Amino acid sequence: MGNICRSPTAETVLRRYAEQAGLTQSICIDSAGTHDYHIGDAADARTQRAAACRGYDMSGLRGRQVAANDFTRFDYVLAMDKSNLAILQHLRPGEANCHLGLFLEFARRHAEREVPDPYYGGADGFERVLDLIEDAAEGLLEHLRQRNLRQ
Template sequence: MSLQRISESALTHKVLFVCLGNICRSPLAEGIFSGLVDDAGLTGDFQIDSAGTGAWHIGNPPDPRSVEIAARNGIDISHQQARTVSLDDFDRFDVIVAMDGNNLATLSSLCATPRAEIRLLLNAPPMDVPDPYFGGPEGFEDVYLLIRSGCEKLLATIR
């Protein structure tokens, strides 16, 4: 194995998922992406977290509907706690993944020169992951499927 290959395999990819309150979409994305990384045998190669651009839910667990849809798909996100994006996140993470265009714009306005790449989860073509908070359980199912698809593509891109 070449030295370049050894150093590449030692890299840790740091990914932060961001939505508005960090109780619906971004906790799901964190859980889904973590599961995909685990399934690929890459757990030690990634640091994964989530945050929100708003401060309403700091310290709260994910929305029970997010916890339930994740559990139905074999993912436990019940231990997560909502937090807000900090300025340190723009230097600590390699990729900051927004769930929608509004959060993407907010992230871009928070830091003029981020080290991290800031991007939409669904970026080809650009598409928002809708916020299911004010809807029923079916919205969480739809959001789960969108996030899973986006996370699969993101992992393939990073690998």
């Protein structure tokens, strides 16, 4: 929604995994919210704390809202939950060919298909978000590797 919890976590994790895989030159990774609540704001302090405990640095990220050109700039636009996916489907321009779906469709170890919003919960919610996102990030990068091998 506001780009201060789940999506910047996914951006941070994906950037780390892409760097470890040597893919930073071939993959553009970004995050954005569907609402304008936190444009220009840093990620939620609890999100940053949970990420820091796993060695991730989110201090340079700032919230932004999805823009129409995101749907043509990126091959994949992935939502954290079905309500945000519905908003993205509504915002998507007709000429956009990007894959629009749920981030957790790439998860391999977790059955959930939506990343729960940890904003109103405790620290364990932020840990759960990281678990889910790390799983899906691994799956997404593997998917991209396989797709590039076929092309």
